[in-house]
Amino acid sequence: MSGGEQEPGRYYVGVDVGTGSVRAALVDQSGVLLAFADQAIKQWEPQFNHHEQSSEDIWAACCAVTKKVVQGIDLKQIRGLGFDATCSLVVLDKQFRPLPVNHEGDSRRNIIMWLDHRAVSQVHRINETKHSVLQYVGGMMSVEMQAPKLLWLKENLRETCWDKAGHFFDLPDFLSWKATGVAARSLCSLVCKWTYSADKGWDDSFWKMVGLEDFVADNYSKIGNQVLPPGASLGNGLTPEAAKDLGLPTGTAVAASLIDAHAGGLGVIGADVRGHGLVCEGQPVTSRLAVICGTSSCHMGISKDPIFVPGVWGPYFSAMVPGFWLNEGGQSVTGKLIDHMVQGHAAFPELQAKATARCQNIYAYLNSHLDLIKKARPVGFLTVDLHVWPDFHGNRSPLADLTLKGMVTGLKLSQDLDDLAILYLATVQAIAFGTRFIIEAMEAAGHSISTLFLCGGLSKNPLFVQMHADITGMPVVLSQEVESVLVGAAILGACASGDFTSVQEAMAKMSKVGKVVFPRREDKKYYDKKYQVFLKLVEHQKEYSAIMSGD
């Protein structure tokens, strides 16, 4: 379909596999969510910095949530299915059975998660090669990408995993394979996490130089030698087995997938902004930055020509919006950091009890508590002497330094609820300062950004949203559908069904502006000062480490 026509009763299913849970939605042609379901997924941390999951557990969760959202629907109306997922590494043997990625030999745990930092030595060696593919990941490969993890498997689990492995998938590609039996990879995963180039393909010299020449020898069959653009229809759609598992008809169209952050980007970045008083109304789509905030935050900016931003991943061609280059800034832990700070505080049990008594989630409770304890000035001013540096899991962007640690300055002896609430506020602010730091790096390299489009679990937190507006000085657009990542996944399904002629057309019809949050200009001076302190924190941290590593 094209030309603005809407066919009644045409639905798409989007499935989003985040770090902590799997979500599914039934979505109509105008991007409205008609049904939603979610289910938690298992995670293991057998050692510090080792994070693992199970592809069977995740597939079972995808099936359970999909069955729920299509309940009571005439299945003939479901036109397409799209998956997005975290960029975790799935390992299968030659018969497509799970292989262990751990010393314990537990083959249930066959996924090295994206936030796993076990491959530190491997990524250092990869970066030391200074190979030209590194130009397209911000100048420096991240330990969270797939090449270092593959090298770790080769060096550490040779017999139990590496020699037996037949297939290494990015999690989004594993899901589309499981659904259709088609092992083609999405251009999104391969370009963003595996060093594939949209125009030149694989670079043999890179894999040979880093010690993974095995892939070249077998023509990349284990990591993908058929590549499709996100949204392309895969094979004959759902296989009979997958259709039974998911509760959908055999042959339902299935799309080549996207990484979760990229699906969030599709779900928000193309919305029609007319009538909201936004400066980006008269500007090209490249003035918009999609920020997908869940366990981590990802900052997705697009451009017509490639822009090389030191410490910011990309430029990646056609990895999110077809025909555009993508730069992806990121913070490895944001939601996870807030949870960590709050749950680790002595007053956490009291917070839980009080929030439960009021039938509120802990963050809604904390936000109202901050409102209660604020004095004459706005809430944000409660942290005048409390500052946080948020890199508790290293810095992804723009410093690309995985050795950086978290910092807090301004601690007191009190451990009460006020103290917890203010520490939570300072953490939220630190994450927003991190976003400002990334935006400044992108702008210095040539991006021109005026408006933020937020989605993901943290965008449900009004304090997080307001702090992003105040600290960046930019308006924040929230979508009509809170679960915009699922709208992105459904857009893929809609493209695979053939109901739209392009991803751009589907984006324009299915993503919608909900609420706009403007910055409080009168607070700018205060946040500028706090930003100065923020930048000092990392400078000082580097000085401390130089002192300690000196003689």
Ligand SMILES: Nc1ncnc2c1ncn2[C@@H]1O[C@H](COP(=O)(O)OP(=O)(O)O)[C@@H](O)[C@H]1O
């Ligand atoms: N209503 C809410 N208010 C505040 N924070 C929330 C809310 N819902 C989710 N979050 C936070 O969002 C984060 C998870 O976001 P989500 O997008 O679900 O993550 P992922 O995709 O990584 O699984 C968690 O840190 C959680 O605390």
Ligand SMILES: O=C(CO)[C@H](O)[C@H](O)COP(=O)(O)O
């Ligand atoms: O690297 C990423 C995207 O390129 C994401 O950080 C990763 O996929 C995890 O996402 P989330 O925080 O939504 O679970």
